[in-house]
Every structure is written in structure tokens, then in C-alpha cells.
Amino acid sequence: MRAITFVVTPPKSHPAYQMFDEESQFTRERIYNLNVLEDGTMVLLGRVRGDLEQIRLVVEAQLDTLGFSISGTDGDGGLVYIHVHPPTEIKRFLELPREHEVFFDFPVEGTRDGKLRFVMIGETNEVLQQALADMPETMDFTIERISAYSDESGAVLAVLTDRQRDVLDVALELNYYDAPRQATHHDIAEQLGLSVGTVTEHLQKIEASVFGAFR
Known part of the structure; x- marks a missing residue:
């Protein structure tokens, strides 16, 4: 099996993009499932991640929202279920597995600048390239x-908490695990607004957890 990892920029014309852009107070951590x-x-x-009440107000204001529910126990974020009329290019993108022998690997990760990181799986590189060739022209x-x-x-990430994934994402982003190391605990702490000890x-x-998963 082969896989292509690519980052998608949601259409800027759609209100959902502004909800998760670089200046937003909300963060889309991951998408567990998408279905047309x-x-x-x-x-x-x-x-x-973010204030759930504010997220609720933003979702309610979307004209294409048909229904939604939000669950969480604190003000730091939670699960969101949304039923919407998707933008044409998003709908076309999500229909690729129906037309090609490919699959999307879930969950889909959200990046810190509001984009989405997808992994598409197929039997051969040729099959994956054919699917990508049918990507909507307006999809960046x-x-x-x-x-x-x-x-x-995925099995390793599943044993990490949400906060541990945040720390790992920033550590990788800052090349903490490179040799030689390109960042310190202080650099990671500063990026996340945490103490060095934390x-x-x-x-x-x-x-x-990572080493234990490979024993």
C-alpha cells in the first residue's frame, strides 16, 4: 500500500475558513470523520479547541448549517458534530474515494494555521496520482x-492525550528531534504558553508512550 500526505487550504470564501484561520481564537485539532x-x-x-460557547455562536451564524451539536466538559474545547451544505469544491474532493480506488486515513489533522493534513491511501502510486489529478482546480x-x-x-498517536499531541506537534514543527537538535524545551514552552517544567x-x-508502543 502507498500513501500521499498533503495539506489542504480550505476555500477562503467559505465562512468556516475564517473560523480556523491564523488569527482565529479557535483551533481545529482533528476531524474524526467526514461523509457526503x-x-x-x-x-x-x-x-x-477554544471556548465552546463562542464556537456554538459561530456555527449557529453559518447560513449553510443544517444542524449541529457540541459536547465538552470545560472551556478548552470539545467534540463538534455539524450537518452542512458543503462548498462545491469540498464536496467534489470528498467524493474522490467513490471514483478512485483510494481511501482517506482518519483522523485528519488540523494544522496550526487553519489548514488540514490529509493522508490518501491506495494500492499504487499511479492510483493515487490519478485521484490527485481529479482534485478540484480551485482546491489549493x-x-x-x-x-x-x-x-x-496512528497506533502510537492514539495512546497520547490531546495536550501531549499539541506538545509533540510543536516539537516536530521546531525540529526538536533533529540531530543536532534545533530547539529546546524553553522554545516549545514559549510557543505553547506553558512552563518549561510542564x-x-x-x-x-x-x-x-512511543517507545513502549514498539516493544
């Missing part, structure tokens, strides 16, 4: 890598 229904509408289940995407598909990374504790737990 027979009537052409779309349902989405994902996790967002950047390919990050083409590689053999392995589900080991970041150190999280990294220790992350590394223990």
Missing part, C-alpha cells in the same frame, strides 16, 4: 510526501 450524504449535504465529527493543496503506508504512526514532563511521557 446522498442528498449532497455533508456531516462532520471533529474536535476543536501541497504534497508533503509519498511513501509506503503504515498504520503504526513541557519537560509531557515530553517524557510522550517518549515513554
Whole structure:
């Protein structure tokens, strides 16, 4: 099996993009599932970080929202289910697996600047390239890598908490695990607004979980 990892920029003309752009107070952490229904509408289940009441007000204001529910126990985010009329290019994009022998790997990660990182899986590079060739022309995407598909990374991430994933994302973004190391615990802490001690504790737990998953 082969996989293409690419980052998609949602259409800026759509209100949902402004909700998660670089200047937004909300963060789209990950999408657990996306599905286009027979009537052409779309349902989405994902996790967002931010004030849930403010998220509720923004979702309610979207003219294309048909229904939604938000669940969470604190003011730091929660699960969001939304039923909407999707933009044409998004609908076309999500229908690619119906027309090609490919799959999307879930969950889909949200990046810190409001984009979405997808992994598309197929039997061969040719099948994946054919699917990408049918991407809507208005869809802005950047390919990050083409590689053999392995589900080991998903299994490892599944044992991490949401906060540990945040710390790991920033550590990777700052090249903390490069040799030689390009960042310190202080750099990661500054980026996340955490104390150095908290970041150190999280990294220790992350590394223990990752190493333990491969025993």
C-alpha cells in the first residue's frame, strides 16, 4: 500500500475558513470523520479547541448549517458534530474515494494555521496520482510526501492525550528531534504558553508512550 500526505487550504470564501484561520481564537485539532450524504449535504465529527460557547455562536451564524451539536466538559474545547451544505469544491474532493480506488486515513489533522493534513491511501502510486489529478482546480493543496503506508504512526498517536499531541506537534514543527537538535524545551514552552517544567514532563511521557508502543 502507498500513501500521499498533503495539506489542504480550505476555500477562503467559505465562512468556516475564517473560523480556523491564523488569527482565529479557535483551533481545529482533528476531524474524526467526514461523509457526503446522498442528498449532497455533508456531516462532520471533529474536535476543536477554544471556548465552546463562542464556537456554538459561530456555527449557529453559518447560513449553510443544517444542524449541529457540541459536547465538552470545560472551556478548552470539545467534540463538534455539524450537518452542512458543503462548498462545491469540498464536496467534489470528498467524493474522490467513490471514483478512485483510494481511501482517506482518519483522523485528519488540523494544522496550526487553519489548514488540514490529509493522508490518501491506495494500492499504487499511479492510483493515487490519478485521484490527485481529479482534485478540484480551485482546491489549493501541497504534497508533503509519498511513501509506503503504515498504520503504526496512528497506533502510537492514539495512546497520547490531546495536550501531549499539541506538545509533540510543536516539537516536530521546531525540529526538536533533529540531530543536532534545533530547539529546546524553553522554545516549545514559549510557543505553547506553558512552563518549561510542564513541557519537560509531557515530553517524557510522550517518549515513554512511543517507545513502549514498539516493544
